[in-house]
Amino acid sequence: MPDDVVFWVLAVPAVASGAMVFRYDSMARATYALLLSLLCVGGLVIRLGLDYLGVVVILMMTIEMALMAVFMVMFMMNPAGLLPMSMVHNKRGAAAVSAAVFVLLAAGIVLAPWPGRRGKPDADPTMALGESLMGPHMLTMMTLGLALFTTIVATVVLATGRGRYDRFGDDLCARRPADPVRPGARR
Amino acid sequence: MADTAPVWAVVLLPFALAAAAVLVAGFDAVLAAAAEGGRPGRPLRAAPAPLRAGLRLLGQQPRRTTAGDPWLGRIGIALVPVAAVLAGAVLPWGFRAVTDPVVGVVWFNAMEALAWAAVWLAGWGPNSALSLVGGYRFLAQGLAYELPHMLALTTAALGAESLRVGEVVAGQRGLWFAVWMPVAFAVFLLSALAMAFWGPFDHPLGRDAAGGAAAEYAGVDRLVLLAGRWLLLVVTAGFSVPLFLGGGHGPWLPAWAWTLLKTAAVLGLLVAGRRLLPTLRMERYVEFAWTVLVPLTLLQALAVAIVVLER
Amino acid sequence: MGLREALRRIGTRHPAVLLAVHPGGTKTRLAVEAGLRRRGWPVAASPAAASGLLVVGSGGAGAGEWTDALWRQLPYPKSRSAVTEAEGVETALDGLLRTLTAPAGAGVAGHVGPGEGEARGRLRAGPGGHGAHDAHAAHLPHAGPVAGLPMAERADDRDGLRLDRLHLPLGPGLADWPAGLVLDVALQGDVVQHAEVRITAPAAEELPYWDEPWLRAARGEEVGRGAAHRRCCAAHLDSIARLLAVSGWPDPAARARRLRDAVLDGAPGQEWGAELGRLGRRVRRSRLLRELTAGLGALPGARARRFGVTGPALAADGDAYDRLLTWLDEAALCAAGVDDDRPLAPHGQHDKQGPRGRLDGPRPPSQALLDALPGLLRGAEFTSARVIVASLDPDLDELAVAAHG
Numbered sequence: 078m079p080d081d082v083v084f085w086v087l088a089v090p091a092v093a094s095g096a097m098v099f100r101y102d103s104m105a106r107a108t109y110a111l112l113l114s115l116l117c118v119g120g121l122v123i124r125l126g127l128d129y130l131g132v133v134v135i136l137m138m139t140i141e142m143a144l145m146a147v148f149m150v151m152f153m154m155n156p157a158g159l160l161p162m163s164m165v166h167n168k169r170g171a172a173a174v175s176a177a178v179f180v181l182l183a184a185g186i187v188l189a190p191w192p193g194r195r196g197k198p199d200a201d202p203t204m205a206l207g208e209s210l211m212g213p214h215m216l217t218m219m220t221l222g223l224a225l226f227t228t229i230v231a232t233v234v235l236a237t238g239r240g241r242y243d244r245f246g247d248d249l250c251a252r253r254p255a256d257p258v259r260p261g262a263r264r
Numbered sequence: 265m266a267d268t269a270p271v272w273a274v275v276l277l278p279f280a281l282a283a284a285a286v287l288v289a290g291f292d293a294v295l296a297a298a299a300e301g302g303r304p305g306r307p308l309r310a311a312p313a314p315l316r317a318g319l320r321l322l323g324q325q326p327r328r329t330t331a332g333d334p335w336l337g338r339i340g341i342a343l344v345p346v347a348a349v350l351a352g353a354v355l356p357w358g359f360r361a362v363t364d365p366v367v368g369v370v371w372f373n374a375m376e377a378l379a380w381a382a383v384w385l386a387g388w389g390p391n392s393a394l395s396l397v398g399g400y401r402f403l404a405q406g407l408a409y410e411l412p413h414m415l416a417l418t419t420a421a422l423g424a425e426s427l428r429v430g431e432v433v434a435g436q437r438g439l440w441f442a443v444w445m446p447v448a449f450a451v452f453l454l455s456a457l458a459m460a461f462w463g464p465f466d467h468p469l470g471r472d473a474a475g476g477a478a479a480e481y482a483g484v485d486r487l488v489l490l491a492g493r494w495l496l497l498v499v500t501a502g503f504s505v506p507l508f509l510g511g512g513h514g515p516w517l518p519a520w521a522w523t524l525l526k527t528a529a530v531l532g533l534l535v536a537g538r539r540l541l542p543t544l545r546m547e548r549y550v551e552f553a554w555t556v557l558v559p560l561t562l563l564q565a566l567a568v569a570i571v572v573l574e575r
Numbered sequence: 576m577g578l579r580e581a582l583r584r585i586g587t588r589h590p591a592v593l594l595a596v597h598p599g600g601t602k603t604r605l606a607v608e609a610g611l612r613r614r615g616w617p618v619a620a621s622p623a624a625a626s627g628l629l630v631v632g633s634g635g636a637g638a639g640e641w642t643d644a645l646w647r648q649l650p651y652p653k654s655r656s657a658v659t660e661a662e663g664v665e666t667a668l669d670g671l672l673r674t675l676t677a678p679a680g681a682g683v684a685g686h687v688g689p690g691e692g693e694a695r696g697r698l699r700a701g702p703g704g705h706g707a708h709d710a711h712a713a714h715l716p717h718a719g720p721v722a723g724l725p726m727a728e729r730a731d732d733r734d735g736l737r738l739d740r741l742h743l744p745l746g747p748g749l750a751d752w753p754a755g756l757v758l759d760v761a762l763q764g765d766v767v768q769h770a771e772v773r774i775t776a777p778a779a780e781e782l783p784y785w786d787e788p789w790l791r792a793a794r795g796e797e798v799g800r801g802a803a804h805r806r807c808c809a810a811h812l813d814s815i816a817r818l819l820a821v822s823g824w825p826d827p828a829a830r831a832r833r834l835r836d837a838v839l840d841g842a843p844g845q846e847w848g849a850e851l852g853r854l855g856r857r858v859r860r861s862r863l864l865r866e867l868t869a870g871l872g873a874l875p876g877a878r879a880r881r882f883g884v885t886g887p888a889l890a891a892d893g894d895a896y897d898r899l900l901t902w903l904d905e906a907a908l909c910a911a912g913v914d915d916d917r918p919l920a921p922h923g924q925h926d927k928q929g930p931r932g933r934l935d936g937p938r939p940p941s942q943a944l945l946d947a948l949p950g951l952l953r954g955a956e957f958t959s960a961r962v963i964v965a966s967l968d969p970d971l972d973e974l975a976v977a978a979h980g
Contacts, residue, residue, distance in 0.1 A: 135374045139377040139380065147400070258956070317586075319582050320589075324626075324652070472821045472962075474749060482650035542819070
């Protein structure tokens with residue numbers, strides 16, 4: 078019974094604030110509605126007995142939303158989201174795509190032949206998770222990690238307007254890079 | 265192995281943290297009065313200044329700003345002390361914490377991240393340029409401190425081979441982690457200051473931006489934000505004790521006394537040390553954090569990992 | 576109600592005071608700062624943080640507008656007072672306290688007028704910079720003002736992106752800011768894209784406080800060199816205190832202010848000379864301060880000369896940190912000469928140099944500093960801009976006199 082209460086207390090705000098993301102006309106409100114939704118999901122994951130994953134969801138999503146605020150500020154010097162804006166673009170296409178995805182996932186949930194539970198959950202799921210990642214799935218994780226890191230570096234290289242030749246001169250001999258802001262660490 | 269404290273500790277925790285915060289703020293006020301030198305020889309009389317300021321703010325009318333988002337701002341303000349108290353829940357007093365979950369260290373970190381989002385929200389709310397400048401100074405600060413901070417936390421957890429705070433304390437029965445993980449300890453102290461946006465990291469509330477994120481708040485709003493900041497400082501500084509300074513371990517005295525003594529020492533060091541340094545600006549600090557602190561903490565973690573594997 | 580009343584009284588006994596300084600009020604400001612320090616009252620950095628507003632000096636016509644705007648932004652209970660003479664400081668501070676500690680319901684404290692207590696967020700530091708500029712908002716669904724505030728427009732930023740920008744008046748109500756100075760800046764994020772100096776210095780009756788000895792000597796009055804050195808030393812200490820305060824280093828800033836007051840009080844040199852040396856060593860020893868201020872607002876000698884800059888800013892031949900060191904050097908030099916009894920020679924080459932530059936030129940030295948300012952601010956972050964302004968520390972009292980005569 079208490080478990081059910083906790084489930085509904087977390088599940089309803091998770092869905093409701095997720096929906097509010099598309100209702101609010103302020104970037105900050107939308108961001109934090111999304112954060113609330115994800116925090117509730119983190120709580121649900123903890124309720125499943127996966128403490129580590131749940132807390133990490135809370136941690137990472139909070140940081141992620143804060144980072145989103147960085148981009149928000151970078152692109153608009155517009156305190157308090159004075160300017161009403163819509164979080165919905167390409168309404169018809171988006172509705173079609175999301176409906177299709179929903180139907181697909183729901184059909185999957187209903188139609189999939191879910192296996193019955195065999196054995197018991199591990200006493201320490203955190204340890205089990207770590208051993209699984211660092212043991213049988215080590216190669217996958219290493220490849221994934223490297224691929225992600227490469228993507229980040231490649232994106233930054235492609236996005237930056239000024240390369241090292243702009244910063245250090247054609248022969249890369251400049252002692253101090255020609256940056257708009259003087260960096261802190263001495264080189 | 266730490267036990268969980270009785271239920272009344274849950275009620276007591278916020279008050280204990282608040283009392284500690286008032287004491288620390290009073291100590292800071294005394295140092296400030298001594299530096300100001302208004303009435304020579306009487307800086308001690310400034311000790312109740314934080315309480316007086318609190319009373320003043322309680323009697324004040326809150327302020328509204330044009331076209332602001334007051335509720336969003338207030339959520340941000342309220343989140344600061346709430347995050348501090350929630351983080352404080354895993355803080356062991358002696359060997360007992362209000363709660364000691366298996367992932368206590370990660371929980372602590374997650375609550376601090378909440379404070380990160382909160383200050384930005386508080387700065388955004390009033391629809392004021394200077395207040396927003398303060399708010400995103402804290403975002404930049406978060407980008408600078410969060411990574412070295414996580415690595416420092418990881419190092420301590422690695423040394424104890426557990427994410428449970430009680431076991432981290434137990435792992436220091438013989439030797440404090442501060443002794444063989446000095447880099448992680450120093451980085452943790454730095455990031456504790458940064459997280460509480462206090463001391464040389466007070467740029468988000470900087471005087472130069474007319475108080476930054478707090479610039480537009482008066483009355484209870486202001487009180488909650490500023491008091492929340494002291495709570496954060498107490499909690500983050502207090503967490504260095506179980507992580508690096510052996511928690512309640514120590515000869516002769518009972519465990520709670522050792523915790524109190526060590527926490528007071530760390531807070532005293534941080535509060536007094538602040539007066540020696542000017543405010544750090546993030547556009548200069550962030551590069552130091554990423555090119556010096558991150559590699560250093562990585563090396564520290566590597567060294568600890570090798571020790572752990574070999575023992 | 577007895578306890579509540581008592582608690583309220585305790586809370587208001589040390590009110591935070593916001594200073595609104597008019598140009599020409601330097602002497603009074605110094606007395607106010609000393610008075611606040613004696614009482615242990617904090618100086619507020621923004622209207623929201625203050626319980627009392629103290630208007631320092633007397634502005635000319637229209638100067639009441641921005642102080643009224645500040646006053647409206649203070650939260651209740653609040654109290655306001657004005658002081659024009661250094662002698663009236665104690666009375667004014669007592670008056671502030673009396674209104675605040677008066678039983679609730681008396682005076683202005685506790686009353687809420689219509690529309691009061693509401694602050695216009697973006698306006699908070701300035702005397703009304705709104706409305707004049709039109710929002711370039713063709714791309715926005717809701718072009719035009721929202722809630723009476725103009726929307727941000729867009730422009731290229733320093734990295735070549737096209738981002739929103741916001742027009743904002745900085746000053747004159749900021750802490751540690753030259754009295755009377757308003758900078759109209761265009762901000763992108765917190766990067767200053769463009770800055771324009773707007774001066775609100777009205778004609779003043781008196782000579783500018785920091786330049787007084789030299790100007791009086793030039794008029795033919797007899798002024799001792801010692802007095803001039805004293806004034807120069809104190810002027811530099813005042814600038815140093817501001818720069819350190821803006822850099823977020825309150826302790827040495829307080830020390831510099833205390834020294835400044837001791838110097839102006841006429842205390843003999845041996846009483847404060849050693850302390851001045853200690854302050855200088857303390858500031859010079861801080862590698863962190865150097866790292867934080869070096870490279871900000873670089874004004875090489877050649878460029879400074881083109882703007883007509885004289886005095887320490889020219890002698891520094893470098894950035895904000897160099898100017899700080901020059902102030903320290905010159906303050907020490909001046910301190911050595913406070914016991915000089917010879918009169919100031921109005922036509923001597925070295926006796927026309929006030930704290931901010933040569934006073935016999937066609938324009939007051941601070942005008943040159945103000946001319947150099949916008950170029951230095953372009954592309955600087957908000958904080959860096961504050962440091963740059965503090966490192967030049969133009970004295971608008973000088974312009975007030977220029978307007979006068």
